[in-house]
Amino acid sequence: MEIALRVNGQERTGDIEPRRLLIHFIRGDLGLTGSHVGCDTTSCGACTVLLDGSPVKSCTLFAVQANGSEIKTVEGLMQDGELDPIQAAFKEEHGLQCGFCTPGMMLTAAELLDRNPSPSEDDIRWALSGNICRCTGYVNIVKAVQAAAPAKSEPVATGSEA
Amino acid sequence: MFPSRFDYVAPDTVEEVLATLAQHGDEAKILAGGQSLIPLMKLRFASPGLLVDVNRVPGLGFVEETGEHLRVGTLTRNTELERSALLKSGYPVMADAAPMISDPLVRNRGTIGGSLAHADPAGDWGSVMLALGAEVVIKSSTDERTIPVSELLVNTFTTSLDPTEMITEIRVPKTPARSGGSYLKMERRVGDFATVATAVHLTLDNGTIKRAGIGLTAVGSKNLQASAAEDALAGAEPTAEAFEEAARLAAEASSPSSDVRGSAEYKKAMVRTFVRRGLDKALELARG
Ligand SMILES: Cc1cc2nc3c(=O)[nH]c(=O)nc-3n(C[C@H](O)[C@H](O)[C@H](O)COP(=O)(O)OP(=O)(O)OC[C@H]3O[C@@H](n4cnc5c(N)ncnc54)[C@H](O)[C@@H]3O)c2cc1C
Ligand code: FES
Ligand code: FES
Numbered sequence: 511m512e513i514a515l516r517v518n519g520q521e522r523t524g525d526i527e528p529r530r531l532l533i534h535f536i537r538g539d540l541g542l543t544g545s546h547v548g549c550d551t552t553s554c555g556a557c558t559v560l561l562d563g564s565p566v567k568s569c570t571l572f573a574v575q576a577n578g579s580e581i582k583t584v585e586g587l588m589q590d591g592e593l594d595p596i597q598a599a600f601k602e603e604h605g606l607q608c609g610f611c612t613p614g615m616m617l618t619a620a621e622l623l624d625r626n627p628s629p630s631e632d633d634i635r636w637a638l639s640g641n642i643c644r645c646t647g648y649v650n651i652v653k654a655v656q657a658a659a660p661a662k663s664e665p666v667a668t669g670s671e672a
Numbered sequence: 673m674f675p676s677r678f679d680y681v682a683p684d685t686v687e688e689v690l691a692t693l694a695q696h697g698d699e700a701k702i703l704a705g706g707q708s709l710i711p712l713m714k715l716r717f718a719s720p721g722l723l724v725d726v727n728r729v730p731g732l733g734f735v736e737e738t739g740e741h742l743r744v745g746t747l748t749r750n751t752e753l754e755r756s757a758l759l760k761s762g763y764p765v766m767a768d769a770a771p772m773i774s775d776p777l778v779r780n781r782g783t784i785g786g787s788l789a790h791a792d793p794a795g796d797w798g799s800v801m802l803a804l805g806a807e808v809v810i811k812s813s814t815d816e817r818t819i820p821v822s823e824l825l826v827n828t829f830t831t832s833l834d835p836t837e838m839i840t841e842i843r844v845p846k847t848p849a850r851s852g853g854s855y856l857k858m859e860r861r862v863g864d865f866a867t868v869a870t871a872v873h874l875t876l877d878n879g880t881i882k883r884a885g886i887g888l889t890a891v892g893s894k895n896l897q898a899s900a901a902e903d904a905l906a907g908a909e910p911t912a913e914a915f916e917e918a919a920r921l922a923a924e925a926s927s928p929s930s931d932v933r934g935s936a937e938y939k940k941a942m943v944r945t946f947v948r949r950g951l952d953k954a955l956e957l958a959r960g
Binding site for chain 1: 673678682713727
């Protein structure tokens with residue numbers, strides 16, 4: 511099946527079986543290996559990407575479902591050779607050790623900061639609760655997100671209320 | 673891991689979805705949030721020949737009050753329900769439950785209709801809907817019917833849905849002013865299914881209980897309705913003794929099994945404690 515989608519702002523296409531998972535399409539077909547496969551069972555969040563702005567586990571979504579969508583992976587965070595504030599903060603605050611969970615953590619955190627430019631520690635821990643880290647104990651991850659928060663220039667209105 | 677081969681269609685109207693289901697019968701499966709179905713397919717516990725993706729059908733995700741009901745579209749994501757101001761103000765048992773379901777990433781995809789259709793006895797929405805006396809609207813290419821959630825949930829992973837049918841919306845009776853509810857869930861960690869969870873909804877009339885709804889999660893072959901406890905409360909004064917007795921009856925109605933999350937005995941005791949606490953909380957909200 512042919513699909514066309516935007517990945518990190520670029521038009522990409524593929525001709526794939528419906529059973530191809532989005533994570534395998536991103537890593538295998540597009541060669542973007544920043545998104546990781548941790549558990550492969552919808553539990554860890556290492557495979558997190560933004561699908562039309564919302565963080566999802568790409569091991570639990572078929573690539574055909576993303577046809578026509580906008581995907582952002584960790585490779586899309588850096589702009590014009592500059593680290594995104596969230597990347598800079600993870601580096602500065604030692605928000606990573608092995609780095610396996612980090613792409614997912616940063617994408618989930620980036621979406622939180624878009625929704626809520628000044629999250630409390632609880633807000634941050636809540637938003638990241640689907641992303642598991644084996645290494646850091648989370649303290650520095652939370653610090654990094656806090657540090658990135660004021661660096662976001664445009665405050666955006668909080669959450670969508672149904 | 674990846675599933676066995678299947679065909680995939682993504683219609684953009686409900687009519688097309690229903691026509692496809694009518695044509696393919698039990699070879700086809702609806703794909704909603706995919707957060708239960710895709711893991712099952714990856715493990716090859718499910719191998720449908722055709723997936724009918726309903727995510728491109730507009731208008732299936734909404735939360736609104738109309739006439740006698742709160743209407744929730746089948747494809748409403750758990751994240752939307754978690755953030756809904758309407759649920760926070762009028763439907764506390766739903767507002768309590770939504771953020772307890774899975775984790776934020778899974779909630780961004782998982783849907784209320786998918787959860788009910790999946791009929792996992794450890795699923796949270798079933799018990800909440802039983803407590804509220806909710807109904808589901810079900811369509812096929814030739815018919816439309818509305819049935820109570822108690823008639824939808826038949827057994828573990830088994831509903832009364834025909835393979836040609838689709839849930840389109842959930843209808844919850846509007847909650848009157850003097851009502852309150854709560855959902856209490858014990859989980860080992862974020863994202864885990866319940867060890868035990870209890871849904872309670874109370875409506876008062878002049879100080880006595882007009883209606884009580886009690887649903888139980890993960891303590892039987894499906895989400896259980898604690899009917900004996902509900903009946904004992906209807907028309908009674910909301911006293912500590914009445915709540916104690918209802919909690920005892922609810923625990924009696926549960927039939928948990930021992931597993932890694934706890935022993936059957938422990939879970940039964942937790943049903944009693946949670947129903948008791950849940951009733952207290954519901955009463956406090958109902959009294960405003
Ligand atoms: C890590 C993890 C943790 C979880 N924790 C919890 C939890 O704590 N509590 C909980 O309740 N759930 C939990 N879930 C399940 C999650 O909430 C699922 O999303 C949900 O149960 C199924 O909804 P879905 O929209 O993803 O449905 P899908 O996976 O798309 O579908 C599930 C089933 O329902 C059928 N179906 C879907 N929509 C319809 C419809 N409109 N009409 C007819 N049939 C339909 C499908 O064909 C399929 O058989 C968890 C899942 C994961 C991966
Ligand atoms: S690899 Fe997708 S959630 Fe773990
Ligand atoms: S830094 Fe190693 S898993 Fe998070």
